Every structure is written in C-alpha cells, then in structure tokens.
Amino acid sequence: MKLTPILRLYLFLLCSAPVLLGAGAVANAQQPDATKRETMERRLLYVAVPGIRNYLEYGGHGLLVFDIDHNHKFVKRIPTAGMNDSGQPLNVKGVCASPSLKRIYITTTRTMTCVDLITEKILWEHPYTGGCDRMSISPDGKVIYLPSFEGAHWNVVEAENGTVIGNIRPNSAAHNTVYGLDGKQAYLAGLRSPLLTVADTSNHTAKFTVGPFSNSIRPFTINGRQSLCFVNVNDLLGFEVGDLHSGTKLHRVEVSGFEKGPTKRHGCPSHGIGMTPDEKEIWVTDAHNRRLHLFDATVMPPKQIQSIELRDEPGWVTFSHDGKYAYPSTGDVIETTTRKIVASLTDETGAAVQSEKLLEIVFKGTEPIRMGDQFGFGRVTH
Numbered sequence: 001m002k003l004t005p006i007l008r009l010y011l012f013l014l015c016s017a018p019v020l021l022g023a024g025a026v027a028n029a030q031q032p033d034a035t036k037r038e039t040m041e042r043r044l045l046y047v048a049v050p051g052i053r054n055y056l057e058y059g060g061h062g063l064l065v066f067d068i069d070h071n072h073k074f075v076k077r078i079p080t081a082g083m084n085d086s087g088q089p090l091n092v093k094g095v096c097a098s099p100s101l102k103r104i105y106i107t108t109t110r111t112m113t114c115v116d117l118i119t120e121k122i123l124w125e126h127p128y129t130g131g132c133d134r135m136s137i138s139p140d141g142k143v144i145y146l147p148s149f150e151g152a153h154w155n156v157v158e159a160e161n162g163t164v165i166g167n168i169r170p171n172s173a174a175h176n177t178v179y180g181l182d183g184k185q186a187y188l189a190g191l192r193s194p195l196l197t198v199a200d201t202s203n204h205t206a207k208f209t210v211g212p213f214s215n216s217i218r219p220f221t222i223n224g225r226q227s228l229c230f231v232n233v234n235d236l237l238g239f240e241v242g243d244l245h246s247g248t249k250l251h252r253v254e255v256s257g258f259e260k261g262p263t264k265r266h267g268c269p270s271h272g273i274g275m276t277p278d279e280k281e282i283w284v285t286d287a288h289n290r291r292l293h294l295f296d297a298t299v300m301p302p303k304q305i306q307s308i309e310l311r312d313e314p315g316w317v318t319f320s321h322d323g324k325y326a327y328p329s330t331g332d333v334i335e336t337t338t339r340k341i342v343a344s345l346t347d348e349t350g351a352a353v354q355s356e357k358l359l360e361i362v363f364k365g366t367e368p369i370r371m372g373d374q375f376g377f378g379r380v381t382h
C-alpha cells in the first residue's frame with residue numbers, strides 16, 4: 001500500500017505519542033522535586049576565622065560555610081573585612097546573625113562588618129570607639145549589644161546600619177555578651193569583674209548585677225527562662241551558678257578527676273561553657289586536658305557525668321539549634337546523644353579549621369529563616 005503524506009504524518013504522530021507523553025510524565029515527575037528544593041530546609045554552619053590568633057594555622061581568613069546535613073562538608077568561603085594597617089586580618093572576636101534583616105555580623109578588635117546572607121556581599125564595615133569584642137543580637141535581629149575591646153563600655157547598635165544608639169558603662173573590661181530570649185534583658189560580662197551586669201533593653205541602662213562570683217567572669221551562658229546563669233571564672237576548672245532574679249551566687253561546681261595545668265590560650269582552665277538547648281546538660285571546656293566535661297543540669301548543683309577527649313585544647317563550645325550537635329572550638333563535631341565525634345571541620349584544602357566564633361543558620365530555599373547563636377544558651381522558655 002502506498003502511503004500518502006497525510007497517512008505518513010498520522011503514523012508518525014501515533015508512534016511518537018508514547019514518547020512525547022513519557023517526556024511529559026518525566027517533566028511532571030521532576031516538578032515536585034524542584035518545588036521541594038525551594039521549600040526544604042538546609043542547615044549550614046557559619047564559622048568566622050581567624051577565630052584564634054594564629055590565623056595561618058587555623059583556617060585562614062573569611063567566613064567558612066559547612067553543610068550540617070551532609071557530614072559538615074565544606075561548602076564555600078565568603079570574603080570578609082577586618083584588616084589591620086598592614087593588610088593582615090585582625091583577630092575575630094564575635095559573630096551573630098539577624099533573621100529579620102538576613103544578615104550576619106563579624107567583629108574584630110577594631111570593627112564590626114555586616115554581610116548580606118543572600119548576596120554574600122559586604123554591606124558595611126564600621127570602626128567603634130574602644131574597639132569591639134564578642135557581641136550579641138536581640139531576638140528580633142534589630143539591636144546589637146557590642147562590647148568595646150576590653151574597655152569600660154558597651155555600645156548599643158542598630159543592626160540595620162551600625163549606628164550607635166546607646167552606651168552602657170559597667171567599667172568591667174567589656175568582653176562577653178548574651179541577649180536574653182525574651183528580648184527584655186542583656187547580660188554583660190567583663191574580664192576584670194566578678195559581677196555580671198544585667199541591662200534593661202527598653203532603655204539601654206544597667207539594671208542590677210549578679211554576684212559577686214569567686215573571680216573575674218570569663219565565658220558564661222544562661223537558661224531560656226533567664227533565671228540562672230552558668231559562668232566560667234578565672235582559676236576554676238569548672239563553673240559557678242548564679243540566680244538572675246535574686247542576684248546571688250548559688251553554687252560552685254569543680255571538675256573532678258582532672259588537674260589544672262598550663263593552657264595555650266586565655267590563661268583560664270575552663271574558657272567555654274554551653275547549655276544544651278533542652279537544658280538537660282551543661283558542657284564545660286578543659287583546655288589543659290583537651291576535654292569537654294558534661295554535667296547533668298536537671299539537678300542542682302549540676303552533677304558531673306562524662307568527659308570527651310578532643311583533638312586540641314578547647315576554648316569554647318556551642319550547639320546546633322536542635323541540640324543534635326555540639327561544636328567545641330577545636331573543630332570536632334560531637335553527636336550529643338552518642339557523645340561520639342562524628343566529623344571534623346576542614347577547609348577547601350583539607351586543613352583543620354578551629355574557631356570560637358560559629359553559629360548555625362537554617363535556610364528555606366535561598367532564604368535564611370532561623371539562626372543559632374555563638375553562645376550555647378538554653379532554649380526552654382516555659
């Protein structure tokens with residue numbers, strides 16, 4: 001039978017229909033995956049380096065990003081500012097992020113830099129009178145309490161543009177800062193004071209103090225209800241507990257089974273303390289013995305339960321937002337349920353990364369939606 005042009009066209013379309021329909025089915029099958037990618041959450045760990053003084057040895061310079069959901073694999077290095085007059089990077093002092101403004105902030109001894117989390121561009125870098133230290137941001141991401149570099153005062157700064165809108169002067173050698181989860185109070189600790197200053201954030205004034213503790217306060221953390229503080233102090237392997245309502249010291253907790261000794265940094269036996277987000281445990285650092293010591297925080301005073309050996313001397317510890325992972329400054333990644341080291345942070349060259357300035361940021365698609373914190377504070381608010 002001779003095929004006419006019309007018949008040939010009909011047969012072609014008839015034979016091609018399953019293929020065309022199959023291609024459409026594949027396209028339709030792929031569409032939910034694309035939608036899923038746009039709506040799924042992705043957890044990233046942002047690590048500011050140099051996090052300790054020898055920046056050539058511990059991670060170079062910039063903001064390093066790691067994929068929490070894929071064994072903390074290195075993702076990228078975001079350039080940052082913060083250089084001295086010779087073009088060398090200054091020591092990083094702190095990091096925080098704003099969920100509302102979608103920005104991340106890094107302080108050095110001189111300046112604070114603001115980076116857009118979506119474009120990854122530097123929006124501004126400002127110097128501040130007296131320098132900068134480890135700051136903390138309000139829960140709504142609009143106000144930063146910025147300590148001077150071991151000076152007399154804290155600057156109160158608008159997160160949008162870096163403008164100073166207030167000033168608090170405890171004269172304590174300003175150093176560490178925690179903004180309470182209710183946004184009503186901020187907690188200010190200086191290197192040369194045994195008193196923790198509590199600031200009223202409605203008018204940016206010092207409200208009262210907690211303590212005195214047995215020595216000058218170093219790193220500290222608080223619970224979610226803002227009723228208790230847990231503080232490292234000079235010359236103590238362990239921590240002390242304070243009542244944020246009455247202003248009194250409640251307990252002194254010493255690590256048992258380990259001796260104090262010389263440390264590489266900070267000159268403090270325990271320079272780093274964090275509370276798991278569920279507030280069941282306190283984790284405290286021990287630099288000389290290269291350990292984290294774990295305490296049961298469901299009893300008072302907290303009771304020592306376990307120790308974990310690390311790859312180097314820890315000087316800080318914080319947690320992922322959900323509490324699944326602990327992040328000591330050594331770059332070890334610890335699964336909190338098993339107490340096992342499950343990963344180690346390494347950069348694009350495979351070199352070990354260490355930093356005391358790191359936090360988790362959760363993205364939905366390309367939008368940052370939830371932030372962790374460099375301070376391991378409790379998150380139980382009721």
